[in-house]
Amino acid sequence: MPRDIPVGNGSLLINFDGNYQLRDIYWPYVGQENHTAGEPCRMGVWVENTFRWLDDGRWQRSLQYLDDSLVTEVKLFHPELGLELVCHDVVDFHVDIYLKKILVHNLAEKKREVRLFFGQDLRIGGHAVGDCAYYEPDKRVLIHYKGKRWFLVSTAKGRPGECSAGLDQWAVGVKGVGDKVGTWRDAEDGVLSGNPVAQGSVDSVVALHLEVPGGGWAEGWYWLGVGEDYAQVMNIQHNLCRRGADPYLTRTRDYWHLWVNKEKDCIDMLPRDLQRLYRRSLLILRSQIDNHGAILAANDFDIAGFNCDTYSYMWPRDGALVSSALIDAGYAEITQRFFALCHQVITREGFLLHKYNPDGSLASSWHGWYRDGERQLPVQEDETALVLWALWKHFDRFHDIEFIKPHYRGLIVRAANWLLAFRDEETGLPLPSWDLWEERKGVHGWTAGAVWAGLEAAARFAQAFGQADLAEDYRRGAAGIKAGVEKYLWQQEAGHFARMINRGKDGSWEIDTRLDASLMGLWYFGMFTPDHPQIVSTMEAVKDKLWVRTAVGGMARYENDKYHQVSDDLSNVAGNPWFISTLWLAQWYIARAKNAAELKKALEIMQWVADRTLPSGVMAEQVHPYTNAPLSVSPLTWSHAAFVQTVLEYIPRHRQVILPKI
Numbered sequence: 001m002p003r004d005i006p007v008g009n010g011s012l013l014i015n016f017d018g019n020y021q022l023r024d025i026y027w028p029y030v031g032q033e034n035h036t037a038g039e040p041c042r043m044g045v046w047v048e049n050t051f052r053w054l055d056d057g058r059w060q061r062s063l064q065y066l067d068d069s070l071v072t073e074v075k076l077f078h079p080e081l082g083l084e085l086v087c088h089d090v091v092d093f094h095v096d097i098y099l100k101k102i103l104v105h106n107l108a109e110k111k112r113e114v115r116l117f118f119g120q121d122l123r124i125g126g127h128a129v130g131d132c133a134y135y136e137p138d139k140r141v142l143i144h145y146k147g148k149r150w151f152l153v154s155t156a157k158g159r160p161g162e163c164s165a166g167l168d169q170w171a172v173g174v175k176g177v178g179d180k181v182g183t184w185r186d187a188e189d190g191v192l193s194g195n196p197v198a199q200g201s202v203d204s205v206v207a208l209h210l211e212v213p214g215g216g217w218a219e220g221w222y223w224l225g226v227g228e229d230y231a232q233v234m235n236i237q238h239n240l241c242r243r244g245a246d247p248y249l250t251r252t253r254d255y256w257h258l259w260v261n262k263e264k265d266c267i268d269m270l271p272r273d274l275q276r277l278y279r280r281s282l283l284i285l286r287s288q289i290d291n292h293g294a295i296l297a298a299n300d301f302d303i304a305g306f307n308c309d310t311y312s313y314m315w316p317r318d319g320a321l322v323s324s325a326l327i328d329a330g331y332a333e334i335t336q337r338f339f340a341l342c343h344q345v346i347t348r349e350g351f352l353l354h355k356y357n358p359d360g361s362l363a364s365s366w367h368g369w370y371r372d373g374e375r376q377l378p379v380q381e382d383e384t385a386l387v388l389w390a391l392w393k394h395f396d397r398f399h400d401i402e403f404i405k406p407h408y409r410g411l412i413v414r415a416a417n418w419l420l421a422f423r424d425e426e427t428g429l430p431l432p433s434w435d436l437w438e439e440r441k442g443v444h445g446w447t448a449g450a451v452w453a454g455l456e457a458a459a460r461f462a463q464a465f466g467q468a469d470l471a472e473d474y475r476r477g478a479a480g481i482k483a484g485v486e487k488y489l490w491q492q493e494a495g496h497f498a499r500m501i502n503r504g505k506d507g508s509w510e511i512d513t514r515l516d517a518s519l520m521g522l523w524y525f526g527m528f529t530p531d532h533p534q535i536v537s538t539m540e541a542v543k544d545k546l547w548v549r550t551a552v553g554g555m556a557r558y559e560n561d562k563y564h565q566v567s568d569d570l571s572n573v574a575g576n577p578w579f580i581s582t583l584w585l586a587q588w589y590i591a592r593a594k595n596a597a598e599l600k601k602a603l604e605i606m607q608w609v610a611d612r613t614l615p616s617g618v619m620a621e622q623v624h625p626y627t628n629a630p631l632s633v634s635p636l637t638w639s640h641a642a643f644v645q646t647v648l649e650y651i652p653r654h655r656q657v658i659l660p661k662i
Contacts, residue, residue, distance in 0.1 A: 002017065002018060002300065002614060002618065002620060002630045002634035002635075003015040003016065003017060003023065003024065003299070003300045003618070003634055003635065004016055004017060004018050004020075004063045004614050004615075004616050004618055004634075005020075005063050005064075005065065005072050005074070005089070005616050005618070006070075006284065006287045006288070006299070006618075006635065007070050007071070007072060007089050007090055007091045007098070007287065008026075008030060008070070008091050008287040009091045009092060009093050009094070009096070009252075009291075010030060010286070010289065010290060010291035011027060011028050011029065011030065011096055011290070011291050012025075012026070012027045012028075012091050012096045012097075012098065012226055013025075013026040013027070013030045013031070013091070013287060013288075013299060014026075014089070014091055014098050015299060015300070015301075016063070016072075016089070017040070018061075018063070018614075019040075019054055019055040019059075019061070020043070020054050020061055020063060020074055020076065020087075021040040021041065021042060021043070021054060021055060022036070022040070022041040022043075023036060023038055023039070023040055023041070023301065023302075024036055024038060024299060024300075024301050025041075025098075025122070025151075025224075025226075026299060026312075027096065027149075027226050028096075029290045029292065029294065029357075029358035029359055030287075030288060030289065030290040030291075030294070030296055030299065030358060031288075031290065031294070031296040031299050031310075031312030031313070031357075031358040032312060032357055032358040032359060033125050033126050033149075034126055034299075034301055034312070035122050035123060035124050035125065035126070035149065035151070036121060036122060036123060036301075037123040037126050037127070037301065038301030038302060038304060039121045039123065040055070040119075040121065041118070041119050041120055041121050041122075042054065042055070042117075042118075042119040042121070042184050043116070043117065043118055043119070044116075044117040044119075044184075044187055044188070045078070045081060045083065045085070045114065045115070045116060045117070046114070046115040046116075046117065046187070046190040047081050047082075047083060047112055047113070047114045047115070048112060049190065050080065050081060051187070051188045051189070051190060052078055052080070052081060054076070056078070058078055058079065058080060059076055059077070059078050060076070060077040060078070060079075061074070061075070061076055062074065062075040062076075062615065063614075063615060063616050064615055064616050064617075065280070065283075065616060065617070066088070066253060067276070068256065068257045068260050068261060068279050068283075069252075069253045069256040069257055069260075069283070070090070070091070070252070070256045070283050070286075070287060071088055071089070071090045071249060071252060071253045071256070072087065072088055072089040072090070072616075073086070073087075073088060074086070074087040074088075074089070075087075082106070082107040082108050083104060083105065083106065083107060083114065084104075084105040084107060085102060085103065085104055085105070086102075086103040086105070087100055087101065087102050087103075088100070088101040088249060089101075090248065090249050090252050090253070091252070092248045092251075092252050093251070093252045093255040093256065095236060095239075095248070096225070096226040096227065096236070097223055097224065097225045097226065097236050097240065097248065098223060098224045098226075099221060099222070099223040099245055099248055099249060100221065100222040100223065101219070101220075101221055101245070101246075101249060102116060102208075102219070102220045102221070102222065103217055103218075103219055104116075104210055104212050104217065104218045104219075104220065105212075105216075105217050106212035106213065106214060106215065106216055106217075106218075107215070108214055108215075109214040109215060110214045111211060111212065111213050111214050112211075112212055112214075113209060113210070113211055113212075114209075114210045114212050114218070115168075115169075115190055115207050115208070115209050115210075116155075116207065116208045116209075116210065116220060116222070117184075117187040117192075117205055117206070117207050118153070118155070118205065118206050118207075118208075118222050119182075119183070119184040119187070119203060119204070119205045120133070120142075120144060120151070120153055120203060120204045120205070120206075120224075121175065121182060121184065121203045122144050122151065122202075122203065124144065124145070124146040124147075124149045124151075125146060125147070125149060128175075128176065128200070128201035128202070129200070129201070130146055130199075130200070131144065131145075131146050131199070131200065131201065131202050132144070132145055132146065132197075132198070132199045132202065133145075133172045133197070133198055133202045133203075133204045134172065134196060134197040134198075135167075135170050135172065135194075135196040135197070139154075139165075139166070139234070139237060140154070140165070140166030140167050141153060141154040141166070141167065141237060142154070142167060142170050142172070142204055142206055143230070143233065144202070144204065145230075148228040148229065149226075149228070150226070150227050150228065150229055150230060150232065150233045151224055151225070151226055151233070152224070152225040152226075152227075152233035152234070152236065152237055153167075153204070153206055153222075153223075153224055154166065154167060154206075154222075154223055154225075154237060155167055155168070155206060155207075155208035155220065155221060155222050155223075156208075156220065156221040156245065157208070157209075157210060157218075157219070157220055157221075158219050158220075165237075165240075165241045167206045167207065167208070168207050168208055168209040169191070169192040169194070169205075169206065169207035169209075170192060170194060170196075170204065170205070170206045170207070171183050171186045171187075171192035171193045171194060171195050171204065171205050172195050172196060172197055172198045172202060172203075172204045173186070173193075173195055173198050173202065173203065173204070174198055174200060174201060174202055174203075175201055175202065175203045176201045177200070177201055182203045183195075183202075183203045183204055183205050184203060184205050186205055187205045187207070192205055192206075192207055206222075208220045208221075208222065221245045223240065223245065225237055225240070256283060259283075259286070260279045260282050260283055261279070262329070262330050262331070263329065263330050266648075266651055267647060267651060269651065269654055269658075270647065270650075270651075271607070273607075273610050274606055274607065274610055274647070276617070277609070277610050277613065277617055277643065278643070278644060278647045280616075280617035281617070281619070281640035281641075281643050281644050282329060282331075282640075282644060284617070284618060284619075284635050284637075284640045285322060285325075285326065285637060285640050285641060285644070286334070288635065288637040289322075289334060289338075289637075290358045291337070292337065292341065292358070292359070292360070293337035293338045293339075293340055293341030294314040294319075294338075294341060294356065294357075294358040294359075294360070295314055295318065295319035295322045295323065295338055295637065296311070296312055296313065296314060296358060296637060297311040297312070297313060297314075297315055297318050297633075297636065297637055297638065298310075298311035298312070298621070298633035298634070298635065298636050298637060299311070299312050300633040300634055300635070302633075303632065303633050309364055311633050311636075312358070313355040313356060313357060313358075313363045313364075314341070314355060314356045314357075314358065314363075315354070315355045315383065316342060316352045316355075316356075316383035316384065316386070316387050317380065317382055317383040317386050317436060318637065318638050319338050319342070319387075320383075320386035320387045320389065320390040321386065321390070321638060321641055321642075321645075322637055322638065322641040323335040323338050323339070323390045323393075323394070324389075324390045324393055324641075324645060325641040325642070325644040325645040325648065326641075326644075327390065327393050327394050327397050327398075328393075328397070328644075328645065328648040328649075329644060329648060330397075332394070332397075332398045332400065335390070335394050336394075336400070336403055339387070339390075339391050339394065339407060339411070340407070341356075341360055342387050342411060343406075343407050343410055343411040344360055345360050345362075346384075346410075346411060346414060346415060348414075349418055350384070350414040350415045350416075350417055350418030350419075351377065351379050351381070351384045351415070351418050351422075352379070352383045352384045352387065352415075353365070353378065353379060354367050354378060354379070354380065354383075354434075354438075365378060366438070367379070367380075367434055367438075371441075376441075377422075377433070378434075379433050379434065380433055380434045380435065380436060380438065380447070381419070381422065381430055381431075381433040381447050381450070381451055382433075382436055382444075382446060382447045382450035382451070382521075384415050384418065384419060384454065385415075385419055385447075385450040385451040385453060385454030385455075386450050386453070386454065386525075387411075387415065387454075388412060388415055388416060388419075388453075388454040388455075388457045388458050388461075389450065389453040389454050389456075389457045389525060391404075391407070391411070391412065391457065391461075392457035392460055392461065395461070396460075404461075408461065408465055412458055412461050413458070413461075413462070413470070415454070415458070416454065416455060416458030416461075416462075416474055419451055419454050419455055419458070419477070420455065420473065420474060420477045423477065423480070423481070424443075424484075427484045427487070427488055428477075428480030428481055428483055428484035429443050429448060429480075429481060429484035429485070429488065430443060430447055430448055430451045430481065431443075432502060433447060435447065435500065435518070436518055436521075437518070437557065437558070440500055440512075441502075442500040442501060442502040442510075442512070443488075443489075443500060443501050443502065444499060444500050444518070445485070445489055445497050445498065445499050445500070445516075445518065445519045445521060445522050446499075446516075446518035446519065446520075446521035446522075447521075448481055448484070448485050448489065448521075448522070448527070449485075449521035449522045449523070449524065449525045449527045450521055450525055451478075451481055452478045452481045452482055452485075452525065452526070452527045453525035453526055453527070455474045455475070455477050455478040455481070456474070456475070456478050456526065458471075458474045459471040459472075459474035459475045459478070462474060481527075482527055485497070485522065485527065488501055488509070489501060490534055491511065491513055494513045494541075495537050495541065496513070496515070496519070496534075496537055496538035496541045496542075497519055497522060497534065497538045498511050498512055498513050499512055499513070499514060499515070499516035499518065499519055499558070500512040514558060514559045514560075515541055515542050515545040515546060515558065515559055516542070516557065516558035516559075517542055517546055517555055517556070517557050517558065517578075517581035517584055517585075518557070518558075518581075519538050519539075519542060520539065520542075520584045520587070520588060522535060522538070523535045523539075523588070523591070524584070524587065524588075524591075530588055530591035530592045531592050536592075539585075539588050542555075542585075543555070543585060545559060545574060546558065546559070546574050546575070546581070548572070548573050548574070548576075548577045548625050549571075549572040549573070550572060550573060550625050550626055551626075552577060552612075552623065552624070552625050552626060552627075552628055553577065553608060554577025554578070554579075554581075554582045554608065554612075554623065554625075555577055555578065555581040555582040555584070555585055556573070556574040556575030556576060556577060556578065556581065557575055557578055557581050558574070558575065559574050559575070560574065560575065561574065561575025561576065562575075563575075563576075563632075564576060564622060564631050564632050566624060566625065566626075566631075567625055567626070573625045576622040576623065576624065576625055576631055577622065577623055577625060578621060578622050578639075579609055579612075579619050579620070579621070579622075579623075579636070579639035579642060579643070580638055580639055580642045582605060582608065582609065583605065583606075583609065583642040583643060583645075583646045584642070585605060586601075586602040586605035586606060586646050586650075587602075587645070587646055587649055589601040589602040589605070590602045590646070590649045590650050590653050591649070591653075593653055593657055594657065595657060596657060596658055598657075599650070599653060599654060599657050599658065602646070602650055603650070605646075606643070606646060606647070606650070609643055612628050614630065614634070618634055618635040619634070619635055619636060619639035619640055619643070620632060620633065620634035620635065620636060620639065621633050621634065621636040621638075621639060
């Protein structure tokens with residue numbers, strides 16, 4: 001199920017699904033560790049002996065955010081209960097505390113007691129072995145802990161102070177042992193057992209009782225403080241009770257409003273819904289980025305059911321492309337931390353590996369060091385190259401010489417020297433590596449374009465640092481790659497570039513001419529101009545073959561894309577439409593536009609994207625080609641970055657093409 005509304009601060013990330021169930025608690029890194037392992041932490045409502053969990057089908061839900069913030073605005077209505085709830089969820093921008101403000105509207109004429117129940121189904125550190133939970137009577141709070149991971153749970157009526165904060169009911173118990181489903185079931189009669197402690201595979205439920213006048217409102221709060229020990233979480237509790245909860249929500253709302261409107265006037269020519277989606281995309285991007293520099297691909301834990309693994313990793317490629325969008329949007333501090341982390345993890349030889357955990361350690365991979373009886377490098381070469389490409393964009397935009405200086409030799413020169421060496425001496429092309437889709441090993445159009453761009457970026461750095469001879473070496477290598485692309489990847493008979501070539505041991509070439517949206521890398525990174533005749537014929541062929549011919553529309557990644565495939569009607573649905581591949585087409589339209597009609601094509605695609613986001617503004621990786629339903633992970637960081645990038649490329653072209661004629 002998609003994660004409709006993430007909230008976070010770069011170290012604590014909380015995700016909710018479409019039923020408004022809390023599903024993921026990541027800390028102390030975004031993406032690492034998930035202390036629920038994706039299981040729901042339920043919320044339920046009891047009134048007049050009737051109880052309903054929030055996943056009950058009769059709830060009417062609106063899951064959105066307050067404008068320009070990472071504070072949610074969730075509206076819930078249940079006709080059977082006669083209640084309306086308005087909830088605001090927030091992770092404080094500075095303190096690792098998650099808060100929920102609940103406004104309960106009693107639609108009945110008489111005063112009623114409403115009991116709100118909150119379940120904590122934790123698997124601290126990602127598993128349930130050795131967890132402990134207990135009720136702390138002095139402060140009337142409940143605590144879960146294991147090792148250096150502590151979670152404090154409390155509630156309050158109205159605006160909490162020392163006297164109003166505290167649990168009205170609680171229960172701690174065992175889950176998943178024998179026939180014990182979980183302590184959350186104890187809430188369904190409206191009364192909790194009060195059991196004060198349990199160990200092992202445990203969960204808990206707490207309750208907040210509100211007296212709500214007939215036709216009136218009552219306010220309640222729930223929060224979860226996170227720290228490494230008892231003292232840390234109790235300090236969070238003390239400060240919240242002293243200050244009240246509203247200031248945390250207000251200051252965080254104001255912080256994100258300030259953050260996302262850094263350059264607010266630059267997008268005022270866009271339709272209002274696209275302006276809002278641009279700002280929402282920036283906020284979603286930030287929620288998926290760890291404060292230590294890792295840019296995570298996605299943090300929707302449900303994908304673990306597909307292959308027992310997740311997207312909660314830093315792919316250097318994804319990170320570079322996300323950084324490119326953030327650079328153009330003016331967020332230097334975030335991209336600085338990403339490049340510093342890349343410097344930290346790059347190998348001594350000069351290449352970046354497949355993917356990394358948020359703490360910088362090497363992540364799981366399906367690329368091996370051995371294949372077909374020979375040693376191989378388990379790399380996607382574009383990952384190394386695009387970090388250099390994005391780093392030059394960063395330096396060119398911000399001119400932060402003192403930031404670049406320590407990265408020049410250890411990251412830039414080291415990586416560029418490897419890119420230069422990792423080439424076929426005869427063809428000039430990069431040696432075979434895995435493609436950006438991580439499925440095929442060979443010499444790819446996208447990768448060739450990326451490596452060309454990485455070497456060109458390194459040449460600019462070398463020139464700037466007074467190493468003209470080194471700069472010339474890098475430029476010569478880049479020129480050799482371009483010549484190789486023109487000679488070996490261009491397929492005259494097909495009328496477009498090949499997406500991949502491989503040379504057999506007998507010297508013959510295996511040529512894969514299937515159309516792939518990633519062929520845009522041949523022009524996007526600068527090797528060819530977007531209106532080069534061979535690029536035009538390639539992009540037109542890509543559009544013709546990969547555009548989804550259903551009411552949904554959008555662009556597939558490549559012909560017969562089997563990843564989460566839902567249709568075998570390949571003549572109309574080459575694959576599921578992806579946001580990134582669709583936006584690549586818009587970027588090509590923008591790059592070539594010479595008049596309003598040509599630029600309008602890009603605007604229509606941006607509108608297509610906006611129409612297919614969740615109501616909260618969250619974008620998935622893919623959408624269903626017949627229903628528009630989100631597929632795979634949601635949100636996908638790259639999807640939001642591609643939208644931000646497209647907007648920021650559209651604006652100057654709009655000024656060039658449209659404004660002079662007005």
